[in-house]
Amino acid sequence: MRSDLPEGSERIAEVGEFGLIDQIRGIAGESSAAAGIGDDAAVIDLGGGDAVLATVDMQVENVHFRLDQHASAELGRRVVAVSVSDIAAMGGIPRHILTSLALPPSTPAAWVEGLYRGMAAEARHWDADIVGGNLARIDGPICLDIIVIGTVPHAEVVARSGGRLGDVLAVTGTLGNAAALRLARERSLDLADLAGPEWIRRAAEVHPRVRQGRALARSRLVHAMIDISDGLAGDVGHLCRASHTGAEIDARLLPIEPEARAIAEALGLDPVTLSLSGGEDYELLIAMSGGALEKAREVTPDIALHAIGRLTAPVKGVSLIDDGVSRPLSGTAWRHF
Amino acid sequence: MRSDLPEGSERIAEVGEFGLIDQIRGIAGESSAAAGIGDDAAVIDLGGGDAVLATVDMQVENVHFRLDQHASAELGRRVVAVSVSDIAAMGGIPRHILTSLALPPSTPAAWVEGLYRGMAAEARHWDADIVGGNLARIDGPICLDIIVIGTVPHAEVVARSGGRLGDVLAVTGTLGNAAALRLARERSLDLADLAGPEWIRRAAEVHPRVRQGRALARSRLVHAMIDISDGLAGDVGHLCRASHTGAEIDARLLPIEPEARAIAEALGLDPVTLSLSGGEDYELLIAMSGGALEKAREVTPDIALHAIGRLTAPVKGVSLIDDGVSRPLSGTAWRHF
Numbered sequence: 001m002r003s004d005l006p007e008g009s010e011r012i013a014e015v016g017e018f019g020l021i022d023q024i025r026g027i028a029g030e031s032s033a034a035a036g037i038g039d040d041a042a043v044i045d046l047g048g049g050d051a052v053l054a055t056v057d058m059q060v061e062n063v064h065f066r067l068d069q070h071a072s073a074e075l076g077r078r079v080v081a082v083s084v085s086d087i088a089a090m091g092g093i094p095r096h097i098l099t100s101l102a103l104p105p106s107t108p109a110a111w112v113e114g115l116y117r118g119m120a121a122e123a124r125h126w127d128a129d130i131v132g133g134n135l136a137r138i139d140g141p142i143c144l145d146i147i148v149i150g151t152v153p154h155a156e157v158v159a160r161s162g163g164r165l166g167d168v169l170a171v172t173g174t175l176g177n178a179a180a181l182r183l184a185r186e187r188s189l190d191l192a193d194l195a196g197p198e199w200i201r202r203a204a205e206v207h208p209r210v211r212q213g214r215a216l217a218r219s220r221l222v223h224a225m226i227d228i229s230d231g232l233a234g235d236v237g238h239l240c241r242a243s244h245t246g247a248e249i250d251a252r253l254l255p256i257e258p259e260a261r262a263i264a265e266a267l268g269l270d271p272v273t274l275s276l277s278g279g280e281d282y283e284l285l286i287a288m289s290g291g292a293l294e295k296a297r298e299v300t301p302d303i304a305l306h307a308i309g310r311l312t313a314p315v316k317g318v319s320l321i322d323d324g325v326s327r328p329l330s331g332t333a334w335r336h337f
Numbered sequence: 338m339r340s341d342l343p344e345g346s347e348r349i350a351e352v353g354e355f356g357l358i359d360q361i362r363g364i365a366g367e368s369s370a371a372a373g374i375g376d377d378a379a380v381i382d383l384g385g386g387d388a389v390l391a392t393v394d395m396q397v398e399n400v401h402f403r404l405d406q407h408a409s410a411e412l413g414r415r416v417v418a419v420s421v422s423d424i425a426a427m428g429g430i431p432r433h434i435l436t437s438l439a440l441p442p443s444t445p446a447a448w449v450e451g452l453y454r455g456m457a458a459e460a461r462h463w464d465a466d467i468v469g470g471n472l473a474r475i476d477g478p479i480c481l482d483i484i485v486i487g488t489v490p491h492a493e494v495v496a497r498s499g500g501r502l503g504d505v506l507a508v509t510g511t512l513g514n515a516a517a518l519r520l521a522r523e524r525s526l527d528l529a530d531l532a533g534p535e536w537i538r539r540a541a542e543v544h545p546r547v548r549q550g551r552a553l554a555r556s557r558l559v560h561a562m563i564d565i566s567d568g569l570a571g572d573v574g575h576l577c578r579a580s581h582t583g584a585e586i587d588a589r590l591l592p593i594e595p596e597a598r599a600i601a602e603a604l605g606l607d608p609v610t611l612s613l614s615g616g617e618d619y620e621l622l623i624a625m626s627g628g629a630l631e632k633a634r635e636v637t638p639d640i641a642l643h644a645i646g647r648l649t650a651p652v653k654g655v656s657l658i659d660d661g662v663s664r665p666l667s668g669t670a671w672r673h674f
Contacts (some may be wrong), residue, residue, distance in 0.1 A: 010446045010447070011442060011444065011445055012440060012442060012443075012444050012445075012446050012447065012449060013442035013443065014446075020472060020662050021472065023446070023449075023450060023453075024449075024470075027450065027453040027457050028452055039469070041431065041469065041580075042468035042469035043468075044432075044433050044468060044486065045604045046385050046387070046389055046432070046488060047385040047386055047387065047487075047488075048382060048383050048384040048385030048386075048393045049384055049385075052383055052384070052488060053387070053484075054433065054435055054468065054469065054484070055435075055469070056435045056437040056469070056470060056471045056482070056484055057437075057471055058438075058439055058471050058473040058480070058482065060439050060473050060474065060475045060477075062476060063473065063475060063476065064473070064476050070573070095381075096381050096391065096393075098379060098391055098393045098484070100393040100394075100395045100437075100482050100484075101395075102395050102397050102480055103349060104347050105348060105349060105350035106349075107348065107349065108347065108348055108349070109347045109348065109349050109351075109352045109356075109357065109360070110347070112349060112357060112361075112376030113360060113364065114547060116360075116361050116364040117364055120364050131380075131381060131391065132378065132379035132391065132392070132393070133361075133393060134377070134393045134394055134395050135357060136360075136395040136396070136397050136400065136401070137397065137400050138397045138400060138477070138478060138480065139399060139400065139478065140397075140475070140478045141475060141476065143395070143473075143475065143480050143482075145395065145434070145482045146391070147391070147393055147437075148388075149383075149391060149486075151383060151384075161507060180338050186379065190547065207484035208366075216342065232673055253528075255409065256504075290489045291633065300494045311609050314436075314602050317512070323625075
């Protein structure tokens with residue numbers, strides 16, 4: 001406990017991130033439309049032909065990344081990609097980026113240069129500009145805060161809140177790779193017989209689904225969308241809360257690659273649990289009517305779209321069907337506090 | 338020195354903030370127009386009738402603020418006001434705000450609530466919306482990163498770079514109040530005979546000059562503008578570097594209030610030095626032709642506009658004329674690293 005803060009009150013570790021966000025939404029609501037609070041990006045009308053999307057994501061050393069796990073250029077690409085993914089989840093295109101960094105004075109200049117090279121490379125990959133930012137000193141861990149401003153036609157904004165009872169839930173790509181690789185490295189697992197270098201490279205990188213998010217939004221086939229950052233279990237929960245639904249996930253339908261499965265098993269972990277709660281997948285979770293699934297696959301030909309469950313009545317909560325048994329799926333998301 | 342970073346290279350404490358910014362500008366320039374890098378806010382064209390301004394400012398515990406010096410609501414107002422001031426310096430109006438916070442788990446929920454109440458109150462004061470944000474855990478100092486998105490008619494954007502040889506330099510309001518109060522508190526100076534409660538309240542708060550910045554931009558009278566955050570000496574330097582000029586400041590013309598003067602003297606400090614390098618004034622520094630000064634005063638009737646010097650040839654650098662003696666004015670700005 002910190003001595004310079006008032007004693008005797010509840011700590012945010014006890015309230016939890018989502019309790020805190022609810023509280024904040026209440027306060028912000030007093031002064032604003034608060035349209036975007038709780039979505040992947042805020043939706044702003046600045047009078048242009050398109051809606052403007054704005055998102056910010058702070059990555060903190062030893063919480064979100066460790067310096068011994070990433071070269072600085074790789075970390076630079078990663079922090080930008082993570083914020084770009086939020087724009088993808090709204091159906092938008094990233095346009096402009098601001099970078100706000102807090103760095104300890106002892107940071108090597110060459111490390112910072114590598115970081116900026118990585119951030120610039122990722123921006124260039126998306127044809128987005130780094131237009132400004134901020135540098136601050138910190139006597140503590142490195143904080144990298146990335147702001148992405150994007151655009152999307154007004155009629156094509158996809159929020160978390162549009163899911164409907166009976167909708168199919170689908171995900172792009174596969175789940176659990178990032179978590180499997182992270183855990184394998186943390187526990188010094190020998191990957192030689194479990195995964196090839198191409199899989200490792202892919203699992204280590206963040207691949208925001210901008211093209212797919214845009215195509216799905218343009219098609220008007222999808223009701224709700226969110227990117228999977230906290231882990232499927234948590235992000236299904238976010239989508240359901242926003243859409244006032246429950247959900248049922250079928251464990252057999254979760255797209256898990258053989259490498260992720262093999263690593264999980266080598267670590268003594270359940271691959272399904274890993275794919276549900278590992279986080280950092282940065283795939284899209286999509287709710288749409290069952291009849292739209294085939295058409296959605298046609299507009300995203302370069303990536304697999306897997307149906308994994310459906311939206312149910314809110315009273316049912318979020319549950320996992322595994323071996324014919326249904327169990328509640330909660331408390332397995334990444335907890336920030 | 339940190340053991341988890343490569344050894345043997347230059348640290349950012351040695352390169353300095355502005356060396357680092359130059360380096361970053363070079364890297365970002367490879368991928369972007371980089372229009373806004375180095376200005377108070379980035380200028381973005383999103384196709385609407387107005388240019389879009391975007392700024393971000395990170396405030397770090399024990400670097401920019403101390404918890405024992407601010408109630409959390411006061412701090413919330415302050416961090417938003419500091420970013421709003423960057424929009425004012427470009428001639429813009431703040432519209433939308435995102436708040437990105439890194440908080441240690443031990444932070445009391447009531448403290449965070451106070452912070453948000455302060456941020457929401459400041460946003461409301463400017464008729465701006467808090468539209469979203471981010472919460473992250475940190476095992477270290479609190480970081481408060483505030484993003485403000487504003488608008489300004491394309492033809493009325495005021496950059497740092499428009500200053501011209503012979504321009505008058507003017508400032509809104511007075512200088513040194515914030516620094517005087519901060520130092521008085523740090524050194525436990527008894528203010529009873531030096532300053533009244535109204536002055537103390539005013540010196541403790543940040544008053545972004547949005548109305549004045551907007552009026553000056555609309556009038557098209559001003560060539561360049563910047564807000565004084567690092568201290569006049571440093572910010573004159575920023576304006577001169579961007580405008581490719583030098584500057585001459587007349588010490589006798591610096592607007593210093595009797596209270597700031599009295600506090601400086603009680604602390605054994607030179608009031609002129611305090612007003613040049615104390616920082617956190619958040620007044621506007623403006624370059625305009627000498628003939629425009631009276632008209633500029635007419636469009637900002639609610640605040641004094643003091644001429645304090647003029648722009649000179651770049652070869653002359655930035656100098657202070659004091660008692661008929663000219664001396665170079667450098668190295669007195671707030672150093673972030």
